[in-house]
Amino acid sequence: MHSQPSGGTPQHRVALLDPAQLPERFESVEALEEFLSRPSQALIDDLAQVDGDLMILGVAGKMGPTLARLAKNAAPHKRVIGVARFSDPEVRQRLEAWGIETITANLLDRAAIEALPRVPNIVFAAGHKFGAKDNQALTWAMNTHVPALVADTFRGARIVGFSTGNIYPLTTVGRQGASEKTPPAPLGEYAQSCIGRERMFEYFSAQHGSPGRLFRLNYAIDMRYGVLYDIASKVHRGEAVDVTMGHVNVIWQGDANAQVLRSLRHCTVPATPINCTGPETLSVRWLVDEFAARLGVPARVVGQEAGTALLSDTTLACRLFGYPLVPLGAMLDWVADWVKREQPAFNKPTKFEVRDGAF
Structure with a gap:
């Protein structure tokens, strides 16, 4: 297994991600987060081509801590700065232990x-989704107003802004999902506010000549959250899974984070979108059966698959970055093992079943 110095300290060496040597399981959260933070050689090479330090806004979310740690492991001689409110001080302590500088800030405060x-490189990972329908004003402020403030303030910087595949219409199952050329048709105020976020980054990118990418993600998974966790948990509890939203895409969180960082090398003026998810279209009914077999329990479903689903075409991302390194089979095995052992979870359901945009 290859390794490289981290943080400028020769004694501290970081394992590289080797898809030929994947673990059989994760014994702990610490083991999971260490694996999620292993850089590929391709990520190291791309970040070496991106001048300057990196700041991640909204670093305390589900993906932020391992995104920051991955960036530091891939580019140990760059400053990696994480910004958040840090309502959970433990997140800040973990980041600083990994060599990431932290700043406490409320991004709603200009x-x-x-x-x-x-700094010349920004990853915008802040936003508001869960509970969005109960506080629409906050949803729009976080998802549209804050990006405008950031894009105007950091004029000239490269900015990769997290977005979502929810901005697309539901597409016909059996065809490729929505591509970057598919006209947005956001359903519900959450998705509408995310188009607002994209438009703010796009506008200020053109105004200031700031290179950017709009990172349309669905759905990232690790052991503690995501579509696979949601389905496996219901199967494990003996609950029926609704298969009306009958097909999904998923991607390993480590692969998604690597693509976020690698997108810094592929920014455009004005900012343009790029889809991020796994290349497979997965049947939810099939996933239920797969998890039932791994968990040794009956498969139970309700509903009937609709003819449309929220699906994305990742031809562009695969051309730029190659296929994701962690395969579906490994994800299924890992999630089933994690759920069976009742390991820690974020308790933040994806609500992938929602078809009316009300999150």
């Missing part, structure tokens, strides 16, 4: 944004 250090 003065707080203007006080942040000017």
